[in-house]
Amino acid sequence: MSEITGHTGLRNGATAVVNESYSFACMRCGHGWEQSYEIEHHVDGAGHEFVLYVADGRVVPSPLSQPTCARCGGHVVRIMRPGRVSAARNAARRHETRPPVEVPSVPRQRHHWHLSDLLHPFQRRAS
Template sequence: MTEISGQGGLRAGATAVVTEAYAFACMRCGYGWEQSYEIEHHVDGDGRTFVLYVADGRIVPSPLNRPTCHSCDGHLVRILRPGRVDSARDAAHRERRVPAAGPVEAPWTPAGPAPLPLDTPEGPAPLP
């Protein structure tokens, strides 16, 4: 998700600010998290452009270069579109209905047709 901010929230020297959000999943420990970044576009004194990633008001390294797991400090991290971690957590916490084990039997009522006879040790029962 990308949003371009107007001139209102620019840090000194920034020409534009783009907000992007990412979801992350650690392939080492399974930890997942989401983070939103303000990506500030700047031009240095020589006219070269560069960007600063800002998360929670602090300048941080780009999460795209070498993401680090917040839980195990591992670097085997998958980057996903935003919302994927939250939707996985929601799915994990939904109530799951598991059917009882064993065969399913339909109840027999006297008004309905009689159940078919079961197989006997001598072979299958004859059909009525």
Template sequence: MSESEGTVAAHEAYAFACMRCGHGWEQSFDIEHHVDGKGEPFVVYKSGGKTVPSPLTSPSCPTCEAHVVRIMRSGRVARYRELTRSYGMDAVAKQPAGRQPVREAVRAARTERAESTGVLPAYDAGAEVPETVAEPWHPHLPEFLRHLFHHEHAGHPGGR
């Protein structure tokens, strides 16, 4: 089967978040339109010069390879990372869910940043997080994804 030379019809960018492991990433795609030997049109997605599956029909997490992936408009993951960094919460964002001393991790990260930059934070972000976390709180997930993890627990229908 021969095919015509593809023409880039569009350039799209998306943000993705894995609902299994919490990994977030952004990726851009060139969308090429082709015509096969029978005259039928088909579309090819490319990212970084390589042909990839459609990001809209079969996304998978590059970290855990799960196929439970949330697709969002471009910029969501980058904005979340910038917010967590600016408020000293990046230590929380890097930790996996589970029972952990979160408040100490946040304070340690903010103290380290203050010592290295000489700038004191405007407020103590560590005061806003619990001493420890346990399921179903998912500190490694952006706030905009946590609402998707509301679980039903005995005596607590609908989650929290």
């Protein structure tokens, strides 16, 4: 899930950059997506460490704090390891391309119930 890239690609005084990817699934509408982040580690003027999450070249909020579904705006989002959404999509595509399986039809037999059939367990045998 994480890969430390060292000092290559450091911007704006970052001391390290870590690449992380996640899969997300909205529990409200079922939308799934994946996103990669560059997590830049910085130190402010007072010596306090902080991180910036960068996605597609823009600083974004941490995906772990309160992820939001782009489709419905819901906040009940499951966060998973990377590749889960694409794996599910690929499996669905493989399933869609299979020819439909024909199941032979079995003729249904109708059973006509009689009151005596239902009362049979309650009847006493004559001794």
